[in-house]
Amino acid sequence: MYSLRNKICLASFIAVFTVSLSVHAQGKLNVVTTTEDLAAIAREVGGDHITVESIAKGYQDPHFVEAKPSFILRLQKANLLILVGRDLEIGWLPPLIQQSRNSKVQVGADGYLDASLQARILEIPQGQITRAEGDVHPLGNPHYWLDPENAKIIGREIFDRLARFRPDDRPYFESRLNDFLNRLNDAERRWVGMMAPYKGTKMVTYHRSFPNFAERFGLDIVGYVEPKPGIPPTPQHTLDLINEMKKANVKLVLVEPYFDLKTPNSIGRATGAEVLVMPPSVGGVKEASDYFKLFDYDLNLLINAIKKTGAN
Amino acid sequence: MKLHTLPLLLVFVITLVSEGYAQTSTVAEIDALRAQIDALKADYDQRLQALERRFAALQSQAQPAPATQTPTAAPPQTAEVPAGAQGAGGPTGPLPVYGGAAAGSKIFNPDIAVIGDFLGAAGSNKVNPEPALTMHESEAAFQAIVDPYARADFFFSFGEQGVTLEEGYLTFPAVPGGLLVRAGKMRAAFGKVNTLHNHVLPWTDRPLVTRNLVGGEDGIDDAGFSVARLIPNPWIFLEATGQVFRGDSSDVFRSTKRGDLSYVGHLRGYQDITESTNIDLGISYARGHNASGIVDDRDLGQFRTTLYGTDATVRWRPLRRSIYHSFVGRSEFVWSRRGQPNGIQSALGYYFSGDYQFARRWFAGIRYDRSKRADDALLTDKGQSAVLTYWPSEFSQLRGQYRRTQYANGPTANEFLMQLQFSIGAHGAHPF
Numbered sequence: 001m002y003s004l005r006n007k008i009c010l011a012s013f014i015a016v017f018t019v020s021l022s023v024h025a026q027g028k029l030n031v032v033t034t035t036e037d038l039a040a041i042a043r044e045v046g047g048d049h050i051t052v053e054s055i056a057k058g059y060q061d062p063h064f065v066e067a068k069p070s071f072i073l074r075l076q077k078a079n080l081l082i083l084v085g086r087d088l089e090i091g092w093l094p095p096l097i098q099q100s101r102n103s104k105v106q107v108g109a110d111g112y113l114d115a116s117l118q119a120r121i122l123e124i125p126q127g128q129i130t131r132a133e134g135d136v137h138p139l140g141n142p143h144y145w146l147d148p149e150n151a152k153i154i155g156r157e158i159f160d161r162l163a164r165f166r167p168d169d170r171p172y173f174e175s176r177l178n179d180f181l182n183r184l185n186d187a188e189r190r191w192v193g194m195m196a197p198y199k200g201t202k203m204v205t206y207h208r209s210f211p212n213f214a215e216r217f218g219l220d221i222v223g224y225v226e227p228k229p230g231i232p233p234t235p236q237h238t239l240d241l242i243n244e245m246k247k248a249n250v251k252l253v254l255v256e257p258y259f260d261l262k263t264p265n266s267i268g269r270a271t272g273a274e275v276l277v278m279p280p281s282v283g284g285v286k287e288a289s290d291y292f293k294l295f296d297y298d299l300n301l302l303i304n305a306i307k308k309t310g311a312n
Numbered sequence: 313m314k315l316h317t318l319p320l321l322l323v324f325v326i327t328l329v330s331e332g333y334a335q336t337s338t339v340a341e342i343d344a345l346r347a348q349i350d351a352l353k354a355d356y357d358q359r360l361q362a363l364e365r366r367f368a369a370l371q372s373q374a375q376p377a378p379a380t381q382t383p384t385a386a387p388p389q390t391a392e393v394p395a396g397a398q399g400a401g402g403p404t405g406p407l408p409v410y411g412g413a414a415a416g417s418k419i420f421n422p423d424i425a426v427i428g429d430f431l432g433a434a435g436s437n438k439v440n441p442e443p444a445l446t447m448h449e450s451e452a453a454f455q456a457i458v459d460p461y462a463r464a465d466f467f468f469s470f471g472e473q474g475v476t477l478e479e480g481y482l483t484f485p486a487v488p489g490g491l492l493v494r495a496g497k498m499r500a501a502f503g504k505v506n507t508l509h510n511h512v513l514p515w516t517d518r519p520l521v522t523r524n525l526v527g528g529e530d531g532i533d534d535a536g537f538s539v540a541r542l543i544p545n546p547w548i549f550l551e552a553t554g555q556v557f558r559g560d561s562s563d564v565f566r567s568t569k570r571g572d573l574s575y576v577g578h579l580r581g582y583q584d585i586t587e588s589t590n591i592d593l594g595i596s597y598a599r600g601h602n603a604s605g606i607v608d609d610r611d612l613g614q615f616r617t618t619l620y621g622t623d624a625t626v627r628w629r630p631l632r633r634s635i636y637h638s639f640v641g642r643s644e645f646v647w648s649r650r651g652q653p654n655g656i657q658s659a660l661g662y663y664f665s666g667d668y669q670f671a672r673r674w675f676a677g678i679r680y681d682r683s684k685r686a687d688d689a690l691l692t693d694k695g696q697s698a699v700l701t702y703w704p705s706e707f708s709q710l711r712g713q714y715r716r717t718q719y720a721n722g723p724t725a726n727e728f729l730m731q732l733q734f735s736i737g738a739h740g741a742h743p744f
Contacts, residue, residue: 064635260672
């Protein structure tokens with residue numbers, strides 16, 4: 001009797017365990033990204049066959065994210081971690097990965113995808129670099145996702161990983177990737193066309209967040225509110241910048257949503273330039289809810305400001 | 313006869329044909345051919361010279377080195393023993409230069425960082441005086457991934473007295489069973505302050521409770537094993553840590569034989585309240601032999617110390633302005649039960665602190681301390697501090713602290729403490 005009850009217990013336990021295992025196996029691939037831009041691209045490729053969560057919010061400075069234990073729980077369950085790389089997350093991602101207890105997302109594992117490896121990276125420093133130049137990124141500027149061409153490369157890389165993890169879903173991911181690439185090609189043509197009349201427009205940005213964006217749309221970034229990357233504005237630098245802007249007739253100041261507007265506004269007052277809060281990331285403002293809407297929002301903002309100020 | 317005439321005939325015919333051809337060709341074509349031949353000749357000359365040089369180099373290696381070397385030889389991968397250093401039994405002549413040929417091999421060097429901690433003190437303190445100026449600590453950190461299974465972290469502390477290994481451990485981040493395993497010398501997971509290195513504290517010093525009950529600056533820092541596991545539950549982040557140490561930690565634990573180990577346990581719960589606010593709670597336990605019963609390196613008394621601790625941290629950091637504003641409120645309570653020849657000393661200590669970042673580079677904080685002493689629970693020390701910190705950049709900070717301490721056995725100390733911290737090398741992650 002006793003042993004029978006034991007056997008029933010054991011059998012039911014095994015049954016529950018097996019069912020839970022098979023549910024797990026059929027469940028969606030769990031993708032964690034460091035930023036919302038990568039999450040948006042992963043969502044385009046993975047569709048409803050994956051779940052995607054971003055660690056950083058789009059309106060948050062991605063250099064300074066806190067390594068909260070709640071992120072450890074997310075990484076613990078992840079099948080795939082996609083990061084921006086180029087040392088953008090160096091201040092917070094390594095301890096999260098280390099404490100995740102998840103062998104799949106450790107550095108170099110199959111579930112660790114550094115999205116920057118194939119992308120076109122700008123501003124890779126040459127020769128000797130020191131921190132006298134501020135918080136420079138020795139591996140190049142990590143804000144490379146702001147070029148649709150790089151988004152295509154990232155999309156293909158994400159597709160490769162997803163298809164490797166779920167070979168049965170390969171056709172599904174492939175059709176989604178192709179659809180994404182087609183829509184992005186169309187959108188990119190439209191965006192480049194929209195910006196064509198404003199080629200060469202001069203502007204100033206707070207941080208070096210927009211080199212790839214400027215390159216793609218032919219904009220001319222002539223200065224930065226930060227004297228050096230990661231160094232807050234100084235009065236002397238601000239004064240020099242105002243003089244330069246007056247000389248070159250620069251009428252636009254772009255500020256990322258996570259920077260203080262005090263200095264940019266005073267620059268705007270002194271030069272008559274328009275100060276734009278321009279999100280470099282999906283989710284930076286409510287309207288920029290996916291990768292396409294981010295460019296729609298940013299380019300419309302820019303064009304309206306150019307028209308208003310006659311910056312061109 | 314026929315055999316001899318055939319090649320002759322052939323040459324004659326070729327000459328005739330070529331002559332005829334030459335007559336029809338232009339001067340330019342001849343020049344072009346000549347140039348081609350010259351180029352070929354030059355090419356062969358170069359190759360021949362290169363071969364000769366290589367042959368000579370091989371010969372010179374096989375035989376004793378000749379008095380003169382050809383200036384065209386590749387830069388030698390050797391270094392000479394410096395002048396004046398010859399003799400004394402050391403090596404002579406050329407020395408090999410390892411790794412000089414392949415700068416790429418340095419890619420596997422660990423991340424290296426050095427953090428300087430320069431302290432100044434003014435005012436009076438008769439009980440625990442610190443020097444006016446001191447290069448308190450230079451911490452050297454070496455960190456790298458060892459292999460696909462482990463990473464290693466070393467922290468050497470260079471002080472005025474010498475060098476100590478503050479921490480040096482191997483971490484296995486992906487052991488089956490969801491465990492995080494560490495082996496080596498490490499700061500024990502007792503509370504919060506005990507786990508933190510000097511340079512990440514929001515003060516120039518450590519609270520009185522740490523000094524009186526948890527081993528002061530070095531704290532519980534010992535050689536041993538650590539196993540930590542996340543406890544799955546649908547509500548909060550919950551982590552349990554168990555550690556076994558040799559049993560030697562500053563003045564808290566002292567071990568005289570192999571069986572006298574010390575044990576530390578910690579349970580941590582964490583929950584996000586909003587995206588900007590979170591709460592972090594912990595309870596800790598530690599037990600080991602203490603020094604009060606040790607006579608001539610033999611633990612005659614077999615007295616033990618047991619520590620119980622609770623810690624609570626509230627953090628606030630608005631994500632949109634995360635680099636400009638933040639607040640951390642923290643408190644730790646520690647209860648020490650120390651067995652001694654004169655009976656068990658039961659001492660309680662605690663601190664409350666708050667640190668507010670009011671601008672990108674500026675932080676202000678206060679701390680209230682109160683602690684009995686581990687070896688004499690009748691003595692109670694109290695302290696109050698106000699701290700102001702300025703960050704020129706992420707890599708340096710300047711801090712001033714006013715500290716008032718009411719000692720149980722001496723006059724009240726009023727001090728102004730100054731700290732300059734600076735870091736070079738790899739950009740380490742910020743602890744949370």
